[in-house]
Amino acid sequence: MPTMQVFVRFNSHHSFPVDVDSSWSVLQLKEVLAARQQVPPAEIRIIFAGRELRDSFIIGECDLASHSIVHVVRGRPQLSVEAQVSSSSSQEPQSLTRVDLNPQEDGASASNTSHGAAHRHPHFFVYCKQQCKDVQPGKLRVSCATCKQGTLTLNRGPGSWDDVLLPGRIQGRCQSQGCQGTVAEFYFKCAAHPTQEEDTAAALYMIKSNTQDVPCMVCEEVSTPLILFECEDAHTSCLDCFHTYCTTRLNDRQFVQDATLGYTLPCPAECEDSLIKEVHHFRVLGDEQYERYQRFGTEECVLQMGGVLCPGRGCGAGLLPEGETRRVECVRQGAQGCGLVFCKDCLEPFHQGECRPQMEQLFGAENRIAVDPESALRSRWERESEETVRQTTKPCPNCKAPVEKNGGCMHMTCPRAQCRYEWCWLCETAWNRDCQGDHWFG
Structure with missing residues (x-):
């Protein structure tokens, strides 16, 4: 018989591993836990992913994957509204990882939206920051907003992304002793590997399984998963083309600084009202490029506020000068700031009088390094390069x-x-x- 290991958190204390058989009933698991904790099985209640599991449920049918965390509380059963409905029907409990949060057109379900994709199961996708550092299928979990424990049983399951992303949309009842919490707090975990309870992942709600076999708007290849833009035409892109699109726009500093959404991009087709609202989607750039994205976003925010970036070598600190003075000092504060005093208008070392043309300052004496005269005769490229810059670049x-x-x-x-x-x-x-x-x- 297939066996697996789950982690049990008893009365919100530390977790301990338990080997279980997927063919066991929940009652059999209760008997094992009761013997270990020396309490009557009838006083044990098992809660997993927002639902109290009935005694008759089979472990293998409850979506309990290996290394899942279940919460066990002691007390007489007090089922949630949804659990009470389940207890009077023959239907199996629906796991949060099987809930479809994507609205369907004309009442179609996610399992029959495509002739050739009926066997596919819709997934949540997340960016795993801990181990994978990549886009992965995710699993949805819930905790009590008051005590932060996974002991809350839901009054109803979520039916849309707003239900899980916006706080306070769904109510429930916390089963932890002494907690009166009634608000559900949802979070996501990576489904590609075992996780600790504190390991969470960023939800990427625009990334979906390609259950309709829609081609990418850029390369026209059919692949899954893909990213679905929130424009009126619902354009799609494969993740490779989305990565190229983001990288190209980032290199050209063509992202948009939106007052509400931050540093973001529209649909590649430039559709109206298509700005990406959840900037975690730019995690697909990878750690190095995402760090550039964050830095450029910060810099753009400073510039839009009327600030300047310190031109000191290796500094780049964002500064907000006060008043109309041209004199700006990059004040040293702890590990920040380099102490450079520069002109706000031309970003060169501070000077009195009018600013000189930018290129003359760039190649002025104060910025030159000491060069041996004989070496200068053998190396003319510096002068030619300077002349090229003068001719082809202007502020x-x-x-x-x-x-x-x-x-x-x-x-x-x-x-x-x-x-x-x-x-x-x-x-x-x-x-x-x-x-x-x-x-x-x-």
């Missing part, structure tokens, strides 16, 4: 971001999504009719 007159010109007309558009300032490469002022008529092409 945006509006936000000072460097803009490269590679052929084309003199009509420039700042590449930063939050700026998009249109200006003339020659005049370095806002693009106007005079520029268009006098020197559009030089």
